[in-house]
Amino acid sequence: MSTLWTRFRRALAFLLLGLWWASAGALSADAQGPVLVVSPEGPYTSVQEALGEASPGSTVEVRGGVYAGPLVVEKPVRLVGVGWPVIEGNGEGTVVKIVAPGVYFGGFVVRNSGDSLDEENSGIAVEAPRVVVEGNRLEETLFGIYLREASDAVVRGNVIEGKALEVPRRGDAIRVWYSSGSVIEGNVVRRGRDVILWYSERLTVRGNVVEGGRYGLHFMYCDDALIEGNQLVDNSVGAFLMYSRRLHLRRNFIAYNRGPSGFGVGLKDMDDALVEENLLVDNRVGIFADNSPREIDSVMTYRRNLIAYNDVGVQLQPSVRRNRYEANSFVENQEQVHIAGGGRLRENVWEGNFWSDYAGYDANGDGVGDVSYRPQRLFEDLMGRYPPLQLFRYSPVAQALDFAAEAVPLVRPQPKLEDRAPRMAPVLPEGVPAPESRPQWAFGVGMAVLAVGGVVLMGWFSLGWPGDRRRGRRGDLPRPRFLSRQPEALAANGEEENMEPMVTVRGLTKRFGRFVAVRDVSFDVGRGEAVALWGANGAGKTTILRCLLGLYPFEGDVVVGGYHAKWQGREVRRLVGFVPQELSFHDDLSVEETLAFYARLRKTSPELSPDWAESLGLEELVGKAVGELSGGMKQRLALAVALLGDPPLLFLDEPTANLDVRSRREFFDLLCRLRDAGKTILFSSHRFDEVAVLADRVLVVEAGQVVSAGTLGDLAATIEGGVVVRLLVEPGQVEEAVRVLQRAGLEAERNGTGVWVCVPSHRKVEPILVLAGAGLSVYDFVLEPFSTVDHGGE
Amino acid sequence: MRAWALAALVLLFWVAACGGGAPADGPPEVRYGEDVCDECHMIINDARFAAAYRTVGGDVRRFDDIGDMVVYYIRTGEEVAAFWVHDYGTKAWVRAEEAVFVRSPSVQTPMGHGFVAFAGRDDAETFVAQHGGEVMGFEELLKVYGGR
Numbered sequence: 001m002s003t004l005w006t007r008f009r010r011a012l013a014f015l016l017l018g019l020w021w022a023s024a025g026a027l028s029a030d031a032q033g034p035v036l037v038v039s040p041e042g043p044y045t046s047v048q049e050a051l052g053e054a055s056p057g058s059t060v061e062v063r064g065g066v067y068a069g070p071l072v073v074e075k076p077v078r079l080v081g082v083g084w085p086v087i088e089g090n091g092e093g094t095v096v097k098i099v100a101p102g103v104y105f106g107g108f109v110v111r112n113s114g115d116s117l118d119e120e121n122s123g124i125a126v127e128a129p130r131v132v133v134e135g136n137r138l139e140e141t142l143f144g145i146y147l148r149e150a151s152d153a154v155v156r157g158n159v160i161e162g163k164a165l166e167v168p169r170r171g172d173a174i175r176v177w178y179s180s181g182s183v184i185e186g187n188v189v190r191r192g193r194d195v196i197l198w199y200s201e202r203l204t205v206r207g208n209v210v211e212g213g214r215y216g217l218h219f220m221y222c223d224d225a226l227i228e229g230n231q232l233v234d235n236s237v238g239a240f241l242m243y244s245r246r247l248h249l250r251r252n253f254i255a256y257n258r259g260p261s262g263f264g265v266g267l268k269d270m271d272d273a274l275v276e277e278n279l280l281v282d283n284r285v286g287i288f289a290d291n292s293p294r295e296i297d298s299v300m301t302y303r304r305n306l307i308a309y310n311d312v313g314v315q316l317q318p319s320v321r322r323n324r325y326e327a328n329s330f331v332e333n334q335e336q337v338h339i340a341g342g343g344r345l346r347e348n349v350w351e352g353n354f355w356s357d358y359a360g361y362d363a364n365g366d367g368v369g370d371v372s373y374r375p376q377r378l379f380e381d382l383m384g385r386y387p388p389l390q391l392f393r394y395s396p397v398a399q400a401l402d403f404a405a406e407a408v409p410l411v412r413p414q415p416k417l418e419d420r421a422p423r424m425a426p427v428l429p430e431g432v433p434a435p436e437s438r439p440q441w442a443f444g445v446g447m448a449v450l451a452v453g454g455v456v457l458m459g460w461f462s463l464g465w466p467g468d469r470r471r472g473r474r475g476d477l478p479r480p481r482f483l484s485r486q487p488e489a490l491a492a493n494g495e496e497e498n499m500e501p502m503v504t505v506r507g508l509t510k511r512f513g514r515f516v517a518v519r520d521v522s523f524d525v526g527r528g529e530a531v532a533l534w535g536a537n538g539a540g541k542t543t544i545l546r547c548l549l550g551l552y553p554f555e556g557d558v559v560v561g562g563y564h565a566k567w568q569g570r571e572v573r574r575l576v577g578f579v580p581q582e583l584s585f586h587d588d589l590s591v592e593e594t595l596a597f598y599a600r601l602r603k604t605s606p607e608l609s610p611d612w613a614e615s616l617g618l619e620e621l622v623g624k625a626v627g628e629l630s631g632g633m634k635q636r637l638a639l640a641v642a643l644l645g646d647p648p649l650l651f652l653d654e655p656t657a658n659l660d661v662r663s664r665r666e667f668f669d670l671l672c673r674l675r676d677a678g679k680t681i682l683f684s685s686h687r688f689d690e691v692a693v694l695a696d697r698v699l700v701v702e703a704g705q706v707v708s709a710g711t712l713g714d715l716a717a718t719i720e721g722g723v724v725v726r727l728l729v730e731p732g733q734v735e736e737a738v739r740v741l742q743r744a745g746l747e748a749e750r751n752g753t754g755v756w757v758c759v760p761s762h763r764k765v766e767p768i769l770v771l772a773g774a775g776l777s778v779y780d781f782v783l784e785p786f787s788t789v790d791h792g793g794e
Numbered sequence: 795m796r797a798w799a800l801a802a803l804v805l806l807f808w809v810a811a812c813g814g815g816a817p818a819d820g821p822p823e824v825r826y827g828e829d830v831c832d833e834c835h836m837i838i839n840d841a842r843f844a845a846a847y848r849t850v851g852g853d854v855r856r857f858d859d860i861g862d863m864v865v866y867y868i869r870t871g872e873e874v875a876a877f878w879v880h881d882y883g884t885k886a887w888v889r890a891e892e893a894v895f896v897r898s899p900s901v902q903t904p905m906g907h908g909f910v911a912f913a914g915r916d917d918a919e920t921f922v923a924q925h926g927g928e929v930m931g932f933e934e935l936l937k938v939y940g941g942r
Contacts, residue, residue: 168827168839198906214837220906236837260837261830268834290835 038085039063047071047079047087062108069095069110076100081107084137089113089123095141096124098131106134113141115163117171123160126150133158143171144192147179151200154183162191167214167236172196176203184208194218197225205230207433215240216257219247227252229433235259238283240266245298247273251432255281263288264310271298277429278305286310286333290317303327304427312338321347325419329354329426336375337416350419354426359552361512362424373422374415500562502527502649502680503548507556510543510704517543518554518704525682527648530675532691533684535701536784541684542581544701545653548682549573561649577642579635581654587627591618591637594626595644604645615673616640632663639670650674652683656690661780668693688723688783725767727755728780740774741767821878821887822846822854833862834905841885842910843903847877860895861907864939877932879911882921886913890932894918897938898927909935 036050036058037043044050047067050060056076064083071087073079073096086109089095093114098105105124114121123141124133125148132154138144144160147153153176160173173192176182180201187208189195194215197203203225210216216232217239219225227249232238236259241247247270254264262284267273270292280286286307293300303326307313313333316323318341330336330353339345352368360369503525510518518540525531533541547554550569558565561575589597592606599606608618616636621629629637635655642650652671656664671694675681684701685691691698692712700708729737737755741748746767747758757767768778824846829838838844838858845863846856850873857863860879867874877890893911896918901908908927912918918929930938 214839240836242834260828261835263835266835288835 035059035061037061037063038067040065051075051077051079071096073098073103073105074100076102078104079106079108080104081109081136084109086111089141091115092121093119094122094125094146098124098126098133099128101128102130103128104132104134106132106136109137109139110141111139113143115142115165115169117142117169120146120171122146122171126153129153132156137161141171143175144173144189145187146172146175146177147182148175148177150179150182152181153179155185155187156183157186159188160190160192162193162213164191167193170213173210173213176200189213196220197222201225204228209233210235214259216254218242219244222247226250229431231433232257232264237261237266238264238280240268241270241273242266242268243270244273245271249273249275250277251429252278253281253432254278255283257283259284261285261288262311263315264307266290267292267300269294270300271295273300275300275302276304277432279429279432280305280307280310282309284310285312285315285338287314289315289320289323291319293322298322299324301326304429305329306331306426306429308332311335314338315340316345316348317341318345320345323348325350325353327352327354327423327427329356329423329428331356331426339416344414345417348417350417352421352423353419354423355419356426358422358424360422367424369422369424373419375417500527501525502529502561503682504559505544505548505556506558508544508547508558509555510540510547510552511555516704518547520556521704521706522556523699523706523709525680527680528675528678530671530681530683530694530696532695532698533682533701534686534688534691534695534698535684536686539686539701540704541701542653543704545651545682545684549576549578549651574645575647576649576651577639577644577647579638579642579650579652579655581657587625589626591621591624591626591629594637595640598641599644606644608640608643609646611677612640612643612646612674615670616643630663631659632666635659635663635667636670639667643674648678648680650679650681650683652681654684654686656685656687664690686782686784723759723764724784725757725759725764726751726782726784727757727767727771727778728753729755729771729776729778733776736774737771737776740776741770744770746770819876822848822856824856829856831856831858831862831905833857833866834859836904840904841880842882843880845877845879845890845911847872847874847890849873850875859903859905859907860909860911860935861903861939862905864936868936868939881913881917882910883912883917888913893932895930895932895935896921896927897930897935898922898925900925900927 034055036054038045038047038050038060044053047060047062048071051073054060054075054077059078059080061080061082062085064085066086066088069087069089070093084107087095089110089112091112091114095110095113096105110123113123120143122143123138123145124136125146126133127148127150129151130153131150133145134154135157138158138160140163141160142163144162145155145158147155155174162170162173170191170193172194173189174184174187174195176184176197178199180203182200183204185204185206185208189208189210190212192210192213194213195208195210196218197205198220199222201223203222205217205225205227207229209231211231211234214236216235216237217227217230219239219241221243223245225244225247227239227247229251231253233253234256236257238254238257239249239252240263241249249265257264264280264283264286265275265278266288268290271294273292275287287302289300300323302324305328307328308331310333313330313336314325315338318339325348336355336357355373357375358369358373360371360373362368363370501524505524506522508518508521509516521544533544535541543552546552548558548560548565550565550572554566560572563571563575565572596606608616613619616639618640621633621637626634626637656667659667668690671681675694681694683694695712697709697711699706727737731753734750734753734755738748738750741755741757748767749756759766764783768781771778824838824841824844826839826841827837830836831838832855836858838856840858843859844857845860846854847863847867848854855863855866857866863877878887879890879893880886881888888911890911893913894915895909895911897909898921899908901910903909910921912921915929921927922929
């Protein structure tokens with residue numbers, strides 16, 4: 001019985017082996033048939049000769065050397081390059097042509113095709129199905145890889161660099177033509193014209209890098225494609241998607257596409273596309289849509305995209321209907337949404353997006369603004385109707401018109417759209433690639449936009465500031481922006497100008513609805529001076545800083561470095577390095593990537609001056625992912641980002657709120673060095689120790705007003721009456737600490753995770769001693785003047 | 795004073811808004827590599843396929859593909875004073891009504907419509923002999939897209 005069973009198993013094994021051989025021979029592409037070796041020393045010295053001898057399923061192994069093209073592959077073989085053999089086209093025609101199905105072609109350098117556009121001279125032309133073109137380098141080819149009626153192809157991991165011609169005279173780096181089911185994956189394309197994908201269904205285009213061309217991707221008549229994880233940068237247009245259904249565009253990084261149309265993503269006559277979790281950064285237009293969807297029962301969905309720093313975030317033709325914009329983040333686009341031809345959009349849904357220019361409030365703290373986002377700017381409206389007006393886009397004229405519209409409601413335009421549930425914080429797309437090929441600014445970028453986001457811009461708008469949210473922020477006043485630089489603006493360093501204060505604030509009042517957050521505040525900050533805004537949380541310090549940065553409309557006059565914050569917020573922000581209270585980093589990015597990204601955004605060098613780099617201890621941070629950094633290190637990184645471009649002013653909003661004692665001390669040592677080096681510093685704090693270390697002058701802020709101003713000596717006098725000592729103890733010992741202090745006759749109460757004690761100023765150490773005597777550890781303490789403490793909470 | 799300033803600004807806008815559309819008789823200028831097709835919004839790069847028309851009101855529309863011009867014209871229904879296309883060989887402007895068109899499957903035009911134009915019928919027929927396709931006039935071309 002067992003013998004019979006053994007024979008049966010052996011027969012079965014042979015049968016399976018036979019079947020495998022048979023199928024391997026027939027399918028060929030993955031087969032390991034006979035190997036023919038081509039090398040300059042033989043046995044074969046010509047690739048074409050070896051191909052002539054090869055049988056279907058053979059492997060032709062080509063070793064390093066230069067071999068004359070053109071090469072025509074007419075049998076289903078594996079062509080494997082070892083040691084980068086070169087197929088040299090000598091500037092004529094197509095270099096490699098594959099006309100047999102199932103061919104594998106990988107590991108070659110394919111060089112120097114002809115340059116006839118009409119003949120479509122290519123590096124590798126494929127005209128048969130199921131071909132794999134993998135891991136090749138194409139150099140000086142007019143068209144790169146051309147799939148012509150070559151379905152189910154795989155084009156993977158190739159590096160394609162076109163001829164150094166003007167863009168219109170170049171060929172397409174990759175052209176997919178009537179080749180359904182193909183996969184284009186992990187290729188790097190530089191100096192091509194376009195990557196063209198026409199008349200092909202079910203394509204997968206994943207993880208490619210396309211830069212320096214005309215159209216990063218151009219889809220026409222391609223249904224059901226997945227476009228994922230690509231980096232489309234520095235092209236004229238990132239991805240132009242046309243006449244296709246059900247395209248899924250996700251997690252792509254699309255930036256710096258600034259040609260004549262300059263779309264990050266353009267959609268024309270598209271149906272049922274899903275555009276999600278992409279980063280669209282610094283394009284002329286982030287997303288452009290025309291006649292999409294074109295069919296009555298079709299919907300276009302855009303969700304969780306980050307659309308940041310584009311001239312126009314989203315541009316829609318007025319006829320566009322049935323577009324859903326959900327949970328996208330619109331960050332500092334010069335115009336968030338533009339309607340070509342002006343007017344108002346209809347039948348589109350805008351819901352739950354984050355708008356960096358939203359000035360509403362979130363009274364119930366649910367993360368959603370309580371009033372709708374309704375952008376309405378007269379100049380933008382006019383510009384939509386009369387495109388030549390774009391000439392005036394950044395001029396005082398535009399400003400004057402918007403001002404007139406504000407003042408005279410009769411000319412106020414209808415809002416372009418309404419988002420009834422605007423988010424108070426941005427949504428960060430995840431999983432977008434960080435390009436390896438461009439480490440100097442690779443940064444998985446947009447992630448970083450929001451990452452240090454706090455540092456440069458994002459934080460200014462939305463991250464943190466619970467106090468502001470609860471107080472409420474009034475809504476829909478458009479914020480004037482983009483005025484050209486004024487002659488009196490900070491430019492020269494003449495002696496006379498040095499006498500002018502760097503910051504002048506007169507009668508600053510900020511209302512949120514009926515609530516007055518800042519009332520009639522006036523002060524100056526001299527050049528090279530360090531000034532503290534000192535007061536309890538909720539006193540109005542953050543609001544003052546945000547007004548100074550031009551982030552809120554306000555009453556009164558604020559001039560920073562010669563620019564009026566009310567109209568020239570962007571110019572002011574260029575002049576100021578800002579460190580917000582709450583940072584939000586992307587953990588996967590390295591320190592260098594983060595710095596490089598912000599440097600690029602600010603159009604400055606990513607290199608800090610050696611002195612600052614050393615002071616900040618950047619060497620210690622280099623090579624680390626942000627996620628590995630301690631709180632103190634992150635704060636140093638935030639300061640480093642703020643110092644990019646060496647701005648003369650630094651604004652810091654409670655910069656050490658989340659640091660331990662040691663990190664705080666180190667950070668303030670750094671700030672002192674910056675002050676001593678001539679930086680003008682305005683910072684907010686509720687910690688007396690910080691103020692004492694850094695500030696030349698102190699403005700005591702209470703309930704939105706500056707109640708006193710003067711030197712530290714003056715300040716000491718104001719707190720003679722008594723201080724509040726805030727103590728941080730073990731979480732489990734808070735109640736006990738309160739009891740111990742009260743038993744010792746001190747006025748103590750619990751406050752969250754800490755303890756507050758009110759004592760005369762000459763007894764401020766006493767609470768610590770009392771607790772120490774009772775065996776309770778005090779980890780940290782803060783002294784505040786009794787008058788500035790907001791006992792009512794925030 | 796402010797009222798005067800505002801009036802001046804409005805006048806300035808009006809002048810700027812009207813400045814681009816001054817009527818002229820000849821073919822319009824196309825800045826290759828810069829101008830964008832009014833239909834597909836892509837950059838116009840290749841004069842051989844580029845087309846344009848001028849409306850009765852003096853506005854100019856520019857296209858990267860002859861087919862796009864016809865699609866746009868039919869869709870918008872604009873009143874057109876003159877259509878212009880290029881001779882495929884010489885790249886010279888030709889009035890569309892006087893041109894001879896070839897639709898050929900072997901020509902890849904920027905938007906895939908597959909039309910080229912010639913100033914003379916001989917050139918068009920020579921082209922067809924070499925590349926295949928059919929010869930037609932502008933009226934027939936409009937009918938291909940459902941026009942009158």
